[in-house]
Amino acid sequence: MQKKRILSGMRPTGKLHLGHYVGALENWVKLQEDYESYHLIADYHALTTNLNTDSIYDDSIDMLIDWLAVGLDPNKSPMFRQSQIKEHTELHLILSMLITVNRLERSPTLKDQVRDLHIDRVIYGHLGYPVLQTADILLYKGAFVPVGEDQVPNVEISREIARKFNNQYGNVFPEPEPLLTKFARLSGLDGNAKMSKSLNNTILLSDDSETVKSKLKKAVTDPQKIRKGDPGRPEICLVYSYHTKFNPGESESIAAGCRSGELGCLDCKMKCAEKISKFLEPIIEKRKYYENNIDEVKNILSDGEKRGKQTAEATMNEVRNKMKLG
Ligand code: TRP
Numbered sequence: 001m002q003k004k005r006i007l008s009g010m011r012p013t014g015k016l017h018l019g020h021y022v023g024a025l026e027n028w029v030k031l032q033e034d035y036e037s038y039h040l041i042a043d044y045h046a047l048t049t050n051l052n053t054d055s056i057y058d059d060s061i062d063m064l065i066d067w068l069a070v071g072l073d074p075n076k077s078p079m080f081r082q083s084q085i086k087e088h089t090e091l092h093l094i095l096s097m098l099i100t101v102n103r104l105e106r107s108p109t110l111k112d113q114v115r116d117l118h119i120d121r122v123i124y125g126h127l128g129y130p131v132l133q134t135a136d137i138l139l140y141k142g143a144f145v146p147v148g149e150d151q152v153p154n155v156e157i158s159r160e161i162a163r164k165f166n167n168q169y170g171n172v173f174p175e176p177e178p179l180l181t182k183f184a185r186l187s188g189l190d191g192n193a194k195m196s197k198s199l200n201n202t203i204l205l206s207d208d209s210e211t212v213k214s215k216l217k218k219a220v221t222d223p224q225k226i227r228k229g230d231p232g233r234p235e236i237c238l239v240y241s242y243h244t245k246f247n248p249g250e251s252e253s254i255a256a257g258c259r260s261g262e263l264g265c266l267d268c269k270m271k272c273a274e275k276i277s278k279f280l281e282p283i284i285e286k287r288k289y290y291e292n293n294i295d296e297v298k299n300i301l302s303d304g305e306k307r308g309k310q311t312a313e314a315t316m317n318e319v320r321n322k323m324k325l326g
Pocket of ligand 1: 008009010011040132133136137145147151
């Protein structure tokens, strides 16, 4: 049976962190077995929050290396940059005729971003962000889009645009559905609900064991537990939440030790650092391999861009035929 198709994408923000792993990559790696996956590096989308493109290529390569290091398989799934496949811009333009400004202005994803990043003037490209994202998905006829909760409204916009196109010109596109990631969020080292580069509270997938240790040493814990012997509350402790993810076998005994006071925060943190580093070890190993074989990475990208382009071209031919633009 023909496998269903997935389109997943990320903006190239450079080296990825554990939050990316838990919130997205872990899921992508699993999904590549059962679905035909396309992995998009959304470099045009990155412009909405950073006009400086000096490091955009290096950041894309860094992200690609992390994708490969966690186990995404380039033989199964093409990986490519949006900017290298011109069909994205072409379909984006056509789709931009099929949705109102008003509808885009109501997008909660846009509103959240404007608030969180303190954007005082919304650029045209920002408003059109979900339209470009729709082009990303529809060019590859993605039936499913693995995303976190915050992106669901964007996928809803994609569904509306796909429906509108199909009604106007004839059936070309599936209406994409979100595939929600279960364990959606990893808190940052400062206790913020989100691990994020801009908050500077991350553990990178490429951090060595010394770095992980020193970062964890500074992580916030239960403020009521000041020294060993004080009883703590694992359920509100960020380090404990990391244990549940990266050290599930011991998490019960750790919770008990924390509650009784027997386990001090420093010991608990060092144990956690050790487990996280153990988890990261094979990823770092693979990253080193790719860093030493950068030509292989570049070939993976150009091969992905060729394969992506073939699918995108075929879809655009269909679109032009239906629209009698041929
Ligand atoms: N908006 C997504 C994010 O910030 C990135 C993205 C761009 C994307 N195009 C996409 C995600 C297509 C899924 C499908 O995370």
